[in-house]
Amino acid sequence: MAMKTDIEIARAANKLPIQEIGAKLNIPSEHLLPFGHDKAKVSSDFIKAQADKPNGHLVLVTAINPTPAGEGKTTTTVGLGDALNLIGKKAAVCIREASLGPCFGMKGGAAGGGNAQIVPMEEMNLHFTGDFHAITSAHNLLSAMIDNHIYWGNKLEIDTRRVTWRRVMDMNDRALRQITASLGGVANGFPREAGFDITVASEVMAILCLATDLKDLERRLGAIIVAYRRDRSPIYARDLKADGAMTVLLAQAMQPNLVQTLENNPAFVHGGPFANIAHGCNSVIATQTALKLADYVVTEAGFGADLGAEKFLDIKCRKAGLAPEAVVIVATVRAMKMNGGVAKSDLGPENVEAVKKGCPNLGRHIQNIKKFGVPAVVAINHFVSDTDAEIAAVQDYVKTMGAEAIVCRHWADGGAGAEALAKKVVEIVESGAAQYAPLYPDEMPLFTKIETIAKEIYHADEVLADKKIRNQLQEWEKAGYGHLPICMAKTQYSFTTDPNRRGAPTGHSVPVREVRLAAGAGFVVVICGEIMTMPGLPSVPAAETIRFNDAGEIEGLS
Template identity: 55%
Template sequence: MKSDVEISQESSMEPIVKIADKLGISEDQIEQYGHYKAKVQFDPKTERNDGKLILVTSINPTTAGEGKTTVTIGLGDAFTELHKKIALALREPSLGPVMGMKGGATGGGYAQVVPMDDINLHFTGDFDALTEAHNTLAALIDNHIQHGNQLNIDPRQIVWKRVLDVNDRELRQVVVGLGGRTSGVPRQDGFDITVASELMAILCLATDLTDLKKRIGQMLIGYTYDRQPVLVSDLHVQGALTLLLKDAIKPNLVQTIEHTPAFIHGGPFANIAHGCNSILATQAALHFGDYTITEAGFGSDLGGEKFMDIVAPKLKKSPDCVVVVATVRALKLNGGADKNNLNTEDLNALETGIVNLKRHVENMQQYGKPVVVAINKFVSDSDAEINFLKDYVHNELGVKGAVINSWAEGGKGAVDLAKEVIAACDQPATFKPLYSSDNSLLEKINAIVTKVYGGTNVELSNKAKNALKRIEKMGYGHLPVCMAKTQYSLTDNAKQLGAPTNFTIHVSDLQLKLGAGFIVALTGKILTMPGLPSHPAALDMDIDENGRITGLF
């Protein structure tokens, strides 16, 4: 079988103006980046006829692979096969996973967005702009302290770290300002990965350039010596930072291998941020298409929950249907199967691990929306395993489901799923939020832990308790909660697979993200700057004298 990059390179792309025309986007509404990529000028305030919105989420990710993005893209191509006016809305890849372990975010096999090499490597420069804007603010903060510190900022209470879009564990904790009086004030600092930056979250939640600037001005950068909050607006640099993001805020338009239009914009991780593409990209897709398919990061316990509780209220539209992706391999792994023997039929492990799928389906059902299960087929899956999973979905869970094989067949391999999704979108449904803004922060955290994770208790560290008191005293208890948790388990322990019960979620800290408009609850041993694996993907990548890339998945 050819590699993903080989399939991508051999595909025949249409000029981006032709892709735009499929959606009724005129040439004067796009800014081309070469022949096959473009920024889209879109005014979300214009009157529009919103299409149907489909959210794709999944079971907990495993080393066995779930292929959520592949399913999302294949489903979009299936809508094209059925002659529906469809637009995808996806996140941009981060160089951290691309060069590290997880890989890119452009799908796989014959269900890819293209040009996959460009999209995975810098794309239109959005992440570079975010990194520069974030670090410009860090420099401005230290410069303010160096030149008199009129705002009385306490260097020990600066919460604005620096960022880099590469997994670099060496930079998690650093000391800056060494080298004497002319080199700044020495203090402890650190780096997060760019996708963990609040600027990334803001870019994805902003509704226009004015809203972006307002949100940037509201960002908390630290506290004074007398413990008063200091905002970006106190430094009067929100205009300069917005200037650096004036192009990055515009959604990017590309295509799939089968020429389905795809908006790809923004890329917050779902384990440390809210994990969804930009509101502007989703609004553009809804405006120009009759159906929009979007994807939330990781499982329903992370990106799925955050789309419902953080994104949907700001988007002012909830999904008309939710697709939960599952694979036989991943469910067997959840059931205790040896990861080295997943190609061997094991109905016992599948039956044991299938409770993970049950939890994720129920998670999405409690929001009041119809759920369809996508059974992403792998070559090694036996007929008995596929039939067992299909029967469980239909008879035990009582929901519609379909086998999908887009990795090998493209859109044709997802037509059955597309038909089920179209039917589900027409079902009457009422959105039911998980919690109210009137609930306290602790009540919101408890709601997520008990109703989504299946836990029974929340334990706050002393640091988290102090942060909770401070946040509520400052009057921000009404904000939604963004849980930072391992993606591999419903608990905060990555090794607890399946669907555990009677467990406690441990909250180590609460971080106030005023620009994004939510509170981040750090749980377990979650890290905002990942590290590279023992064999990074970068070791297998190369480029020849003709510019042809190899080893990129």
Template identity: 60%
Template sequence: MAPLPAELPPPGTPDIEIARAVQPQSILLLAQQRFGLPADSLIPFGHYKAKLNMSHFQLKDPSSYGKLVLVTAITPTPAGEGKTTTSVGLNDGFNQLGLKSSVCLREPSLGPCFGMKGGAAGGGRAQVIPMEDINLHFNGDFHAITAAHNLLASILDNHIHWGSESGLDPRYVTWRRVMDLNDRALRNTIVGLGGAANGLPRETGFDITVASELMAILCMAENINDLKQRLGRIVVGRRRDHSPVTVSDLSAEGAMSILLKDALQPNLVQSLEHNPVFIHGGPFANIAHGCNSVMATRSALSLNDVVVTEAGFGADLGAEKFIDIKCRHSGLRPDAAVLVCTVRALKMQGGVPKSRLATPDLVALREGAVNLERHIRNLRQFGLTPVVSINRFPTDSEDEIAEIQAICHEYDVQAVPAEHWALGGAGATELAQAVLDQMALGKPDVQLLYPDDASLTDKIETIATRLYDAERVDYSPEAKQQLEEYEQLGFGHLPVCIAKTQYSFSANPKLRGAPSGHALPVREARLSAGAGFVVVICGDIMTMPGLPRHPAALDMGLSPEGDVYGLV
């Protein structure tokens, strides 16, 4: 609950330099002081990172949980919305008000770190530390998922090589390989070349680790037994009669669970203000469900008065999946929602190029605010009235802030400017109080968007028409056949995970604002029986991203002293 030290570098200093200016507290001492946890409740990874030792940690009954606050955002733009920064700042704000609060975040992926984004641990004076460790190899979780995923791939190919005792038809193998980097050249590959000793040649490919079904399973699992059962249910392909072949048929779930045993346990770190932060799991929100782990969320709720949790990208992706997938499976429900926006992003939604965002423009702001309005409307369909957080930038004018507040007032929604980036928790206390005021009105009646017994196509069309304002859904022949087969195999009760561009309500990333009347093109469907959903791939979305023309990796390196630079 301590304020930021006065000697911190000024706002605008690279995030990594601000993070290095704060000396972290011992994570064992922090856990003992804030939660009363003994040392054997943690597995330390050095002085400042640890995992919860779940065999020594007793979760509370859900009736005794703290309040759960979901942080989501408007549709992303290159201008930045600051959802993670706001989540960290809001948590620091709750602690400034004297509440016991933690924030639950996803782990950064090396793909976007070295591709588009650089670091992903907050920004300015609302960051999580140790920043370099969190962004790079954090406690080995993603590497464990990559290894377990590819272990299954190697067992599967070996199973085919030795005669496919299960009856698995090599033509119908669906399990691909993964790596935690962006590499478009590996999207489609052929394995088994070089003669009979090297296996049976077949087409396959790579996805990024954060799109792996194992990542989703790690984040949905309630405990080690649930993890093993989910691993066993993974469908890796079909027999000639099209009946599914599972991991249990290959007897691979035991070996996979060994590799995932430590990764399953939630990670504990801290903010710049030494408030506890749980970071665990990292599924993308445009190609996976975009939420941190159920185990981390439950652990935090057992220890705190309030828990802030973030769902990836805009509310049409992250928040929808948080409720329709994570909440559906876990029984958790948010007590409040925060919708993050910025003046800059709304002007970009209104057509202003990034180079002119510092110039006040109320007309463009009003035009772009249709995106904010759509997200407010959508969250209300789930039974949530959000508090809008205006993540403030130094170039924002008072008139522009007032205009957003006036627009939100028309929807009977409170909009609060927040300055956590510049001031830390002290800049988010007004936002924190607004969220507390919203929760004081009573627990919202959170509604799932569709029932379990709706067909898979009905679920897709419900999301497309009600949240995206699409006129229709266009299915490729392949996707239509896949969805019909999943229904016939008994998987029609599962929720759907829409994989589409994060940059628009449509599948066209160039359609900003709040487009309506478009068609959602469904290209492919993938069954994630272990995770408990069906992935619906739309438009040009890729499950293995590529690098941009100038990757962030080209500006990174080590100084002569061994310090990381360029991870911003």
């Protein structure tokens, strides 16, 4: 019998009314703001009332560097959440919302896979509860107010050559990366260079995901630097009086979304900064809410541990006072083979040598996670083509790294397939071995922080940055921003800035192309190599195969 596709499984799900899911976390139905029958926002009043409750245990799921073979990080996050509930723990899952850009570009969806999914799948991959639209609107309201201020006499003396606030849309559109705005004569304002980023790279997205409540949200929005005067002094969003209206637009989006897994366990899906160009974690407010309501919270951080986990541990946990007690690193036998030099078309036949050759990528991630003082366990996300000898090769290798690799079959078997992993996670958490600490202290100079990440996490020899970039970092330090953490924007496919270098390379350098100050979010974005903050669509976008079938069901989301 052919295995059903993800969307067929999701469609056949036996969903409970969202009020029943809320009841599992003791959320009264009057504190759920329903969107249809199967999703709801949790009211901010209810969240405030939980503040004095103790926190549950936080578990992070991360992975090796992604390969075209697919690793299944979200699938494992969901499988582990279901498995923890199965062994009698009160567990909730926290993941990010999907962006329309990759949905219609490369990916086609992002809600887990097989029998370890979060539903409703179609809505989650499309407009969901409208959070991203709210973020896009709030961001572009600020853009409009900047140009409007310049048009009506420019009382703040904005230097139109130094407007740093770009526009955003939640779509991959390379044609908008660099544009000229306000053409067409006097009525349209003063022509200037501008550009678009994708919504998930917006500082407003980062702020929404790091803010603790509406007051904090408004303060952070007000602290966004939008432009500079001729004397290089900054102009903030609050100077334009944009922060109040932006907060109003974002008030509903600030409330976390509650949905469910296929096994009817609670899942919070909220916020969605990309991990290669932003900080790659779901919202602080969703994670903190889940920690107040569940004994175990399983969350994920985007892409490989060199990006998502590093930012989760150095930015999100540092800023929100969170301390994870276990880290799960997801790997697949297929991905090990690819890291060992096997082409995607040749992944079928057994190749133990290639598996062994590819393992150092996994080893590097295990080593890196240990630097944060949190114990790691490896989840081998099982594929039917994996052979016993290949699995044993990964397990033997992981043993030499002082960790354990557990085979997980949640894709095929749901929570039951990840029971061994759940038990191991509980064992790690209950051992109390975690001593979480960020990689670098707040007071370290900005450039040294960049070097620390490049050397300790990417195992690079040096960071290449011209004088202009170093001077810019020093200016920000003088202006009082030296304590901020670093958010590296680089390719997810490699420890280096070259997407084609797999494995665990050493002896490379990290070229820094640009630095951006996200004063409201509270970090410095460091753009490395060729990474783009507005992606383009591939030659054959997923959008070409997304449509309604004759039964009126959506096809092409995966």
